[in-house]
Amino acid sequence: MTNAIEHFSRHRVENTVLQVMADIPGDVDRLIREEEAVIRHYVRLGNWPHTRVNMFVLEDLQPLVLQIKGATALSTVVANDIDRRPMVNVYDADDLSECAVFVNRGALEHDGLWDDDVALRGLLAHEHGHPLAENPTVHAARALSVKVTVEGPMAKTLAPVIDLLADRMCVHAPQEVFANEMAVRAGFGNALFHLDRKMIDKAKLGVNWRSSLAQSLEQRVVARKLSAEQAAALLLVGDLQAHLVFALEIAPFLRAERRNEADALEAALIEGVLSHVDPAALPIYEQCRDHYLLLRTGWTAGETKKWIGEALDILSGGLRRRHLQVRFALASHSTTRRRHPRVAPAALACDAVGHDEGVA
Numbered sequence: 001m002t003n004a005i006e007h008f009s010r011h012r013v014e015n016t017v018l019q020v021m022a023d024i025p026g027d028v029d030r031l032i033r034e035e036e037a038v039i040r041h042y043v044r045l046g047n048w049p050h051t052r053v054n055m056f057v058l059e060d061l062q063p064l065v066l067q068i069k070g071a072t073a074l075s076t077v078v079a080n081d082i083d084r085r086p087m088v089n090v091y092d093a094d095d096l097s098e099c100a101v102f103v104n105r106g107a108l109e110h111d112g113l114w115d116d117d118v119a120l121r122g123l124l125a126h127e128h129g130h131p132l133a134e135n136p137t138v139h140a141a142r143a144l145s146v147k148v149t150v151e152g153p154m155a156k157t158l159a160p161v162i163d164l165l166a167d168r169m170c171v172h173a174p175q176e177v178f179a180n181e182m183a184v185r186a187g188f189g190n191a192l193f194h195l196d197r198k199m200i201d202k203a204k205l206g207v208n209w210r211s212s213l214a215q216s217l218e219q220r221v222v223a224r225k226l227s228a229e230q231a232a233a234l235l236l237v238g239d240l241q242a243h244l245v246f247a248l249e250i251a252p253f254l255r256a257e258r259r260n261e262a263d264a265l266e267a268a269l270i271e272g273v274l275s276h277v278d279p280a281a282l283p284i285y286e287q288c289r290d291h292y293l294l295l296r297t298g299w300t301a302g303e304t305k306k307w308i309g310e311a312l313d314i315l316s317g318g319l320r321r322r323h324l325q326v327r328f329a330l331a332s333h334s335t336t337r338r339r340h341p342r343v344a345p346a347a348l349a350c351d352a353v354g355h356d357e358g359v360a
Contacts (some may be wrong), residue, residue: 007057011036014043016050022057024105030117031057031103038124038188042132045186049096049131057103061088086113089127093139096131111202119198122191125183132186133178135297140304141174144330146312151325154230158237158324162315165237166328169244169288170311174304177292180252189253193261196249197268203243204272213238232278233322239277240284240318243269247285251292284318305330 007022013036020035022028035055042048086107091099101124108114113123146166150159168176183192217231226234246269253262274282291311299307312328319326 013039014048016043016048017052018055019052020055020057022105023059024057028057031055031120034117034120035101035124038121038128041125041187042128047132050099052098054098054100055103056100057105060106061085061102061104086111087123087127089130091131093131093134093142096134099128099131101127112198113195116198118191119195122183122188122195125186125188125191126179129179129182129186129188130175133175133182135178137174137295137297137299137304138178140299140301141171141308143301143332144171144305144308145333146171146308147329147331149327149329151327154233154324158233161237161241162319162326165240165244166312166315169247170308170315170328171330173248173288173292173308173311174295176248177252177255177295178297180249181255184252184256184258189256189258189261192249193253193265196246196265199249200246200265200268200272203246203269206242207273207276210235210238210277229323233319233324236278236280236319236322237324239281240315243273243277243281244285244288247288247292251289254289254293255295278322280318280321284314287314287318301332 005021005023006025007020007028009020009032011018011020011032016039018032018035018039020028020032032055035053039048039050039053084104084107086104088102088104089099090102105114108120113119146163148159148163148166150162180192183189214235217226217234220226221228221231246265250262250265250269253259253265269285270282274285288311291307291314294307296303309328309330312330316326316328
């Protein structure tokens with residue numbers, strides 16, 4: 001790490017030792033209080049597995065990318081995305097006695113979440129929901145990876161973005177959906193609802209930026225630097241990269257029988273965001289949301305691979321609406337079941353397609 005640790009504290013929370021290290025000493029007390037409250041709540045439910053939690057509060061996570069990349073079965077594209085996330089929980093699924101939560105203070109400040117105690121509670125609840133949501137389906141999904149092939153002149157530009165989309169929305173979707181559902185059922189639904197509403201409001205601001213991008217791409221079409229089809233493909237991929245992730249947030253409310261919250265989030269998303277982007281984005285979102293409702297915790301490797309393949313078909317079918325020919329190939333790999341870092345709501349820059357705001 002490039003910055004020295006300026007804060008170190010140790011706290012006893014029920015039967016868990018919480019160690020907190022930060023490279024900026026000030027204003028970490030609120031985060032610690034929320035973490036203690038989340039731990040106590042999960043302990044009361046009776047299924048808390050950790051005896052030690054190590055929390056690192058850092059200005060950014062870039063110094064950790066190489067270490068996390070080496071410790072988890074991640075593609076380069078996914079690993080390099082870690083620095084843009086607000087929090088990452090890394091643990092060994094074969095030994096849940098300890099976990100490490102890396103808090104990206106810079107990302108939280110950028111998203112307006114650092115000073116929001118309820119949003120911090122929602123993020124922490126989700127992060128700690130991951131080990132509690134370990135199950136055969138998650139284990140089977142963790143052993144799979146996807147290879148993306150994009151045909152045509154836009155392949156070099158779009159392949160990394162589509163690779164990240166496929167990993168997030170299909171291969172690792174079971175981990176995210178089950179962790180969110182776990183947190184909602186555990187009693188953190190209000191905090192997650194607050195967090196998701198805040199991120200939808202942020203996504204609404206990004207719609208204005210999209211209009212400028214569309215105009216810029218249109219000028220390039222007029223100048224014959226892009227075809228109309230290529231411009232449309234860039235816009236759709238950017239729309240999906242920025243907004244499709246909300247399916248991972250809303251479906252768990254439906255799975256946990258919290259329809260009122262799910263309907264409220266979806267109405268805000270459609271009215272404020274999806275009705276202002278490529279019309280192809282809404283049916284892709286709806287298909288992903290419904291596909292997540294089919295997930296079951298006890299699937300075999302074959303059943304999990306089939307479900308992920310169907311999720312990839314949804315994505316590739318949606319991209320074909322803008323004449324993007326994309327092929328996905330699933331492959332199995334050996335894994336020690338170290339948890340893939342979660343994709344949580346946070347700004348995700350994507351220079352390749354011009355979006356500088358979004359959620360993950």
